Amino acid sequence: MDIDDLAKRVVAGERRALARAITLVESGRADHRANAARLLDAVGATGREALRIGLSGTPGVGKSTFIEAFGMFLIKQGLKVAVLAVDPSSARSGGSILGDKTRMERLSRETSAFIRPSPSQTQLGGVARRSREAVALCEAAGFDVVLIETVGVGQSETMVAGMADLFLLLLAPAGGDELQGVKRGIMEMADLILVNKADGELRDTAQRTRADYSGALRLLRKRPQDPEGFPKALLVSALTQDGLPEAWDAMRELAEWRREQGHWAANRAAQARHWFAEELRAGLIARLERDPKIRAMAERLDARVAAGEMSPTAAAEHLLATLDE
Amino acid sequence: MDIDDLAKRVVAGERRALARAITLVESGRADHRANAARLLDAVGATGREALRIGLSGTPGVGKSTFIEAFGMFLIKQGLKVAVLAVDPSSARSGGSILGDKTRMERLSRETSAFIRPSPSQTQLGGVARRSREAVALCEAAGFDVVLIETVGVGQSETMVAGMADLFLLLLAPAGGDELQGVKRGIMEMADLILVNKADGELRDTAQRTRADYSGALRLLRKRPQDPEGFPKALLVSALTQDGLPEAWDAMRELAEWRREQGHWAANRAAQARHWFAEELRAGLIARLERDPKIRAMAERLDARVAAGEMSPTAAAEHLLATLDE
Numbered sequence: 348m349d350i351d352d353l354a355k356r357v358v359a360g361e362r363r364a365l366a367r368a369i370t371l372v373e374s375g376r377a378d379h380r381a382n383a384a385r386l387l388d389a390v391g392a393t394g395r396e397a398l399r400i401g402l403s404g405t406p407g408v409g410k411s412t413f414i415e416a417f418g419m420f421l422i423k424q425g426l427k428v429a430v431l432a433v434d435p436s437s438a439r440s441g442g443s444i445l446g447d448k449t450r451m452e453r454l455s456r457e458t459s460a461f462i463r464p465s466p467s468q469t470q471l472g473g474v475a476r477r478s479r480e481a482v483a484l485c486e487a488a489g490f491d492v493v494l495i496e497t498v499g500v501g502q503s504e505t506m507v508a509g510m511a512d513l514f515l516l517l518l519a520p521a522g523g524d525e526l527q528g529v530k531r532g533i534m535e536m537a538d539l540i541l542v543n544k545a546d547g548e549l550r551d552t553a554q555r556t557r558a559d560y561s562g563a564l565r566l567l568r569k570r571p572q573d574p575e576g577f578p579k580a581l582l583v584s585a586l587t588q589d590g591l592p593e594a595w596d597a598m599r600e601l602a603e604w605r606r607e608q609g610h611w612a613a614n615r616a617a618q619a620r621h622w623f624a625e626e627l628r629a630g631l632i633a634r635l636e637r638d639p640k641i642r643a644m645a646e647r648l649d650a651r652v653a654a655g656e657m658s659p660t661a662a663a664e665h666l667l668a669t670l671d672e
Numbered sequence: 673m674d675i676d677d678l679a680k681r682v683v684a685g686e687r688r689a690l691a692r693a694i695t696l697v698e699s700g701r702a703d704h705r706a707n708a709a710r711l712l713d714a715v716g717a718t719g720r721e722a723l724r725i726g727l728s729g730t731p732g733v734g735k736s737t738f739i740e741a742f743g744m745f746l747i748k749q750g751l752k753v754a755v756l757a758v759d760p761s762s763a764r765s766g767g768s769i770l771g772d773k774t775r776m777e778r779l780s781r782e783t784s785a786f787i788r789p790s791p792s793q794t795q796l797g798g799v800a801r802r803s804r805e806a807v808a809l810c811e812a813a814g815f816d817v818v819l820i821e822t823v824g825v826g827q828s829e830t831m832v833a834g835m836a837d838l839f840l841l842l843l844a845p846a847g848g849d850e851l852q853g854v855k856r857g858i859m860e861m862a863d864l865i866l867v868n869k870a871d872g873e874l875r876d877t878a879q880r881t882r883a884d885y886s887g888a889l890r891l892l893r894k895r896p897q898d899p900e901g902f903p904k905a906l907l908v909s910a911l912t913q914d915g916l917p918e919a920w921d922a923m924r925e926l927a928e929w930r931r932e933q934g935h936w937a938a939n940r941a942a943q944a945r946h947w948f949a950e951e952l953r954a955g956l957i958a959r960l961e962r963d964p965k966i967r968a969m970a971e972r973l974d975a976r977v978a979a980g981e982m983s984p985t986a987a988a989e990h991l992l993a994t995l996d997e
Contacts, residue, residue: 380989387983443892480985534892537859563888568858616978618950623977627970631956636754645952653941659710660805663951664705669957 350382354385354389357488362461365488370478373466387480397429397486397493398602401511403504403533406518407544409585411450414494416585418454420595421492427459429485433478433497433507434465461485475506476629479622482510508536509618512611513598516540518560520553534563538578538601541594545582557582572610577601635670644669675707679714682813687786690813697805698791712805716811722754722811722818723927726831726836728858733844734868734910736775739819739964741910745781745920746817752784754810758803758822759790781997786810799852800831801954834943837936838923841865843885845878859888863903864922870907870915882907897935902926908972960995969994 348371356364368390372383404410418428430451454460466477478495485493495511497503515539534540540560545553559581560626581597583590605611636642648662673696681689693715697708729735743753756777779785791802810818820836822828833839841862859865865885870878885905906922908915926985930936961967973987 380985383808384983384986384989389985391980391983476985480983481850483983534806559887559891562884563891566884566888592674598874607711615980618874619977619980619984620974625973626984627991628953628957630988630992631960632953634995635956649945650950652944655716655940658709658808659947659951660705660801661709661713662948663955664709666952667955 348382350385354386355411356422357390357484360489365461365484368484369463369481372484373477387483390484393487395486395489397490399482399493399495399511400598401514402494402496402517403507404517405519408517410496410517413517413543413585414496415451415454416588417591418460420588420591421457422457426491427489427491429461429490431463431478431481431493431495432465433474433495433503453554459462461490476626479510504533504536509621512614513538513601518542518556520544520556522548534567539594539597540578540580542580542584543583543585545590546584546587553582572605572614574604575599673707675710679711682715683718685779685814690786692807694788697809698802708805712808715809719811720811720814721942722815724807724818724820724836725923726832727819727821727842729842730844731951732841735842738842738868738910739821740779742778742916743785745916747782747784751816753813753817753819754786754787754815755819756803756806757790758799758820758828779853786815792881796928797877800959801951805837806925810960823916829858834946838863838926843867843881845869845874845881859892863926864919865903865905866908866919867905868908869912871909871912878907897930899926899929909990
């Protein structure tokens with residue numbers, strides 16, 4: 348594979364090259380990994396920076412409809428939009444390739460839009476690494492906004508927040524006792540809470556939901572990376588498009604403030620260093636696992652630790668001592 | 673050092689042996705680490721299980737006063753109580769050995785109580801590993817309750833929650849606009865929120881604060897490890913001791929339910945496996961860092977990654993390739 352040529356075509360904005368590049372970084376094969384590293388370095392030189400927006404929402408909140416409406420809104424502003432899905436559970440359901448295209452029919456037909464479903468890998472760590480690299484490729488390909496969508500499964504939000512500049516939480520209107528069930532800890536990450544379906548009969552309920560979450564956000568400590576008034580809860584309607592300009596204004600305000608204050612660059616540098624350390628750890632573990640004897644020993648020790656027969660410390664010491672022999 | 677003898681004396685409940693054992697696990701020296709692993713395995717055979725309670729609270733909430741009052745309450749029930757502090761920032765302030773003893777004067781004089789300040793190590797990971805091992809030692813020494821206290825600094829709550837069976841969040845009463853500033857994400861971990869100082873003039877304010885947090889907790893999704901009505905917010909007063917029996921009842925109810933449902937054992941097994949993996953990762957990184965050439969290379973790569981000159985993937989590939997040479 349001619350990596351330099353592929354890199355050039357990605358940077359030139361060729362959609363097919365971008366799709367091929369993402370397929371490359373999604374591969375777990377050792378030779379592909381080395382090529383992926385070369386490719387990422389080659390495209391990294393563009394210095395292009397997209398606004399990376401992480402997005403999560405509970406099922407039934409209308410996330411696809413929102414992404415389609417918000418994506419179309421951004422395209423009308425003359426922006427190029429990439430949508431990446433991160434769904435660690437997709438391995439089980441066999442991926443959602445068809446699903447992603449059909450559920451955002453209009454957006455998928457736009458030349459300024461690029462939609463990519465979640466890679467279907469079982470390991471959360473694997474999905475994380477590949478997704479982060481796909482984001483970097485979309486950025487190098489000249490997209491202005493990269494939306495990274497995730498489902499509320501396990502640690503996937505933390506992972507997506509770790510590769511985004513902003514994090515949005517999409518909620519449905521819910522009155523009184525119909526509780527929302529926001530996953531604990533997701534409020535920690537949200538820069539903006541958007542209450543969707545603020546239209547028709549649900550408008551009043553949406554307003555009350557927004558007020559409830561505004562109250563809950565006020566009980567949390569202000570983070571240094573937040574200007575006055577953030578994080579905040581806003582109303583949107585993917586159906587009528589009401590609230591989309593205001594939500595976009597809030598995102599831009601936040602992004603601009605963070606750029607001016609240096610939080611943007613500091614966050615990106617911290618994310619990159621974190622990913623370097625993660626890649627290194629994963630690589631070291633992978634090197635170990637290549638040895639079937641070590642691998643079998645690790646599995647035996649893991650079972651003994653889980654059963655309480657051996658302390659984690661002793662098990663690790665034991666395995667590490669074997670390596671030094 | 674005679675590790676088997678030390679283990680025996682820890683299990684026999686000798687306080688001085690316990691203190692010495694904790695000093696051993698806190699040491700970073702390689703030969704001490706090997707001895708610590710042997711010691712932990714030797715004492716692990718008792719099968720004793722304490723209730724491990726993690727506790728965090730914002731500064732000024734009266735945490736020491738609460739721990740003293742709650743500790744004395746538990747001792748009056750005939751229980752043995754160990755208090756361990758986990759403060760990753762203590763390295764900077766030179767440790768808080770004197771502080772811990774003087775701020776819990778009554779409790780520190782009780783023979784059924786054992787108080788141990790935070791180890792003063794700079795690395796958060798190091799503090800975590802040593803603290804977890806100290807918890808295991810207290811458990812083997814026959815303590816019924818191990819309170820693991822932390823300050824609201826960085827990731828220390830996550831770390832403490834990772835070694836506890838229950839997690840308490842202590843808050844001060846705050847009315848209307850005087851916001852609490854609970855660190856985002858801590859609500860995720862709290863099994864019980866205790867609003868302290870529910871006495872005298874602050875009683876009404878405390879009641880409103882409790883109601884606010886009850887409302888906020890209801891907006892979060894129920895976790896599988898929570899019975900009906902949990903997590904909940906309760907009122908306590910370290911000063912008058914009001915609410916302490918109710919708080920203890922709630923902890924016991926929660927612990928019992930989790931035992932019956934299997935969550936307790938599953939949680940402990942998951943924690944042990946997690947710590948095994950962490951120890952292994954830390955050990956692998958430590959092995960790398962022993963080589964000054966590798967270490968220098970990692971530092972150079974880290975700086976380039978932070979500056980955006982190199983992708984995290986390429987940097988990790990580069991370092992790992994060097995190892996395989």
